[in-house]
Amino acid sequence: MHQNVANRAPSQSQVTPTFRDPAGSLSFEADRVVRSIHPAARQSTLEFLESEFCHQAQQRGDLVAACIDDAPGGLRLIHPRIPVPTYPWEWTPSQWLAAAELTLALCEEALSHGWILKDATPLNILFVGHRPVFVDILSFEQHDPHASIWLAYGQYMRTFLLPLLMNRELSWPLALSLFKRDGYEPAELYQAMSWPQRLSRSVFWPITLPAWLERGKKAEATSSNPTIGHKDDSELAAHLLHRTLADLRRRTLRAMPRNSGSAWAExxxxxxxxxxxxxxxxxxxxxxxxxxxxxxxxxxxxxxxxxxxxxxxxxxxxxxxxxxxxxxxxxxxxxxxxxxxxxxxxxxxxxxxxxxxxxxxxxxxxxxxxxxxxxxxxxxxxxxxxxxxxxxxxxxxxxxxxxxxxxxxxxxxxxxxxxxxxxxxxxxxxxxxxxxxxxxxxxxxxxxxxxxxxxxxxxxxxxxxxxxxxx
Structure with a gap:
């Protein structure tokens, strides 16, 4: 939920504010998280916060709560601070899956309300207990109803699907994501695979085919998304996007590692x-x-x-x-x-x-x-x-x-x-x-x-x- 809050002087930040998002920055102040919105993103952010989709997602607890502090110094969003945040390199496979499913579900729901995710990375998710919560409100933008490409598709592949797949196929620890902020590239994974693995059903589409296309200098044009670029028919475009998200959900489930035990698990x-x-x-x-x-x-x-x-x-x-x-x-x-x-x-x-x-x-x-x-x-x-x-x-x-x-x-x-x-x-x-x-x-x-x-x-x-x- 969100509401207006009285302007108050912030306490001294505990860590350096974030700087990668062109729409805003994040800083930590005692028991709250402050997201400062850059002027160019002010109007779109307010529109999203007032949207029915945002209200519903926040009421369910799927999207982080936000109080609006619209002070003369600029728009700020005040979020509750999660006591012990964790990062993807500290998650189990099922936590990765839960984060991936929430990302895809929110993107699909947002589409029906005229919004879409512009990025899709596990770093957008924090866990509160066993439950994943999407914490980056600025990841949503208004959707062009005639566009059939999900621009975050490639990032989802690199940061969600491929780490899970490599954990399944080659037992690469998910903790390696600590060193791969933007995930894996198919070409580098292709080199680690045997030929039977390269031609297997689970590996061929997300790794082998993009690696071959990159070798042929065609990757940029053909491997970023399996859908067509731009459609005049908004219904067809929406159908293609929903099909893309459903396909990613199926492939992510298939990338989950096989059940394994250990002496300590028993x-x-x-x-x-x-x-x-x-x-x-x-x-x-x-x-x-x-x-x-x-x-x-x-x-x-x-x-x-x-x-x-x-x-x-x-x-x-x-x-x-x-x-x-x-x-x-x-x-x-x-x-x-x-x-x-x-x-x-x-x-x-x-x-x-x-x-x-x-x-x-x-x-x-x-x-x-x-x-x-x-x-x-x-x-x-x-x-x-x-x-x-x-x-x-x-x-x-x-x-x-x-x-x-x-x-x-x-x-x-x-x-x-x-x-x-x-x-x-x-x-x-x-x-x-x-x-x-x-x-x-x-x-x-x-x-x-x-x-x-x-x-x-x-x-x-x-x-x-x-x-x-x-x-």
């Missing part, structure tokens, strides 16, 4: 270091802690397939779920979406977090600053020993990061040296890690956290609930 079903009774005891203790302290937002680090993320939502919390295993993160997102739970999945590795990227490292922020202080409670269940043994992160460094991330509390599971999983991950490095004890964790917490409660489970693992020190 972790909850195959774990042997917990009996059913011990797992239930752990779950009930965590449930009681959540019920007592009632965090509004929880950061679940090493969330796996989301058992404890879902548990946190039962007590009214929103959850940011961080998981580095691709298959586990995919299942986590699909679970949260199927059950309509307020869980936002981030596929990323805490030990190798997403860096800041873009011009002067200021266009897309790093993961840790986005997470810091945003959640009342940080969960690290069955995580800390992985950081110590697999990533060689010292305990004081882990505690220091937990202190930066948590706004109020930290719930951590300590795994003792005698634990079978600890022994397996230690890999004989007894001289380095064989003497670590829970007391080392408490020493590192001195001055940063205060222990509120502690529970030893029957298998020797220890659950500790800390409160962040104010000094």
């Amino acid at each position: 972790y909850q079903q195959t774990l042997t270091h917990y009996t059913a009774e011990q797992a239930a005891s752990k779950r009930e203790w965590v449930r009681a802690a959540l019920l007592k302290h009632k965090p509004a937002r929880v950061l679940d680090i090493g969330a796996n397939t989301g058992e404890y993320s879902a548990l946190a939502t039962e007590n009214g919390a929103e959850v940011i779920a961080l998981e580095r295993d691709a298959a586990a993160a995919e299942r986590l997102f699909c679970m949260s979406r199927a059950r309509s739970l307020p869980i936002q999945t981030i596929h990323a590795d805490l030990a190798r977090p997403t860096p800041a990227v873009g011009w002067e490292n200021a266009e897309s922020s790093a993961l840790i600053p986005r997470l810091a202080g945003q959640c009342d409670l940080v969960l690290m269940l069955a995580v800390i020993h992985h950081l110590i043994l697999m990533e060689q992160i010292p305990i004081p460094a882990i505690v220091d990061l937990a202190h930066r991330l948590a706004a109020r509390h930290w719930l951590v599971e300590w795994v003792p040296v005698a634990d079978p999983m600890y022994q397996s991950l230690m890999r004989g490095r007894v001289s380095l890690y064989g003497a670590l004890a829970e007391s080392d964790l408490h020493t590192a917490c001195d001055g940063l956290f205060t222990l509120l409660c502690r529970q030893t489970l029957d298998n020797g693992r220890v659950l500790l609930f800390f409160e962040k020190s104010t000094q």
Whole structure:
């Protein structure tokens, strides 16, 4: 929804305003996002905001809300700030698909109201929980009813379809989109394909044919869009556009990777270091802690397939779920979406977090600053020993990061040296890690956290609930 708001002096922006969009720029001010509209785009922006399509999309939550600040200094749109924004390189395949489907659906709906998307990139989408939201209002423009070409077609192919297809065909991580702001070019992908792949149904049309045409110096004229350039018949033009969007939707679905598993995606079903009774005891203790302290937002680090993320939502919390295993993160997102739970999945590795990227490292922020202080409670269940043994992160460094991330509390599971999983991950490095004890964790917490409660489970693992020190 949008409305006029009183003019007020903006607070100091926290990051450099965006500069790529010729119609406006974006800056961040405390708990809001301010979009400054350039004078040439003022009238068209206001017309779009007053359109029935915009109202309906905002009411559904598919399009970001916007308050109009029409001050003497220029038109500004005030958007609510999403606490923890994520980028496409931190999404699972099903998140990519959800973002693609929303993009195509909004474009198709906009056409029936006289509007169209002039660009189509995953960077136009942010997730609120499991739900994608289109956040770039300036991506819409008035549609010429006689035009049958979707100008954003090529960009959609490069930034949505081809990354998904390469993830399916060659297992290229979707995280590689970090280095490909405008997506993949068919010619470069063609070189990576075998001949059977090049001639396969899913690859031939989006990769092989454009690569051949480019070799023949015909790409610019023939590969940008399969439809005809301009039609006098507006009904035919609309039909061609709708057919193009429907075809892209089908091809995007076919580009989704085949279902795959991993040891960590099956972790909850195959774990042997917990009996059913011990797992239930752990779950009930965590449930009681959540019920007592009632965090509004929880950061679940090493969330796996989301058992404890879902548990946190039962007590009214929103959850940011961080998981580095691709298959586990995919299942986590699909679970949260199927059950309509307020869980936002981030596929990323805490030990190798997403860096800041873009011009002067200021266009897309790093993961840790986005997470810091945003959640009342940080969960690290069955995580800390992985950081110590697999990533060689010292305990004081882990505690220091937990202190930066948590706004109020930290719930951590300590795994003792005698634990079978600890022994397996230690890999004989007894001289380095064989003497670590829970007391080392408490020493590192001195001055940063205060222990509120502690529970030893029957298998020797220890659950500790800390409160962040104010000094």
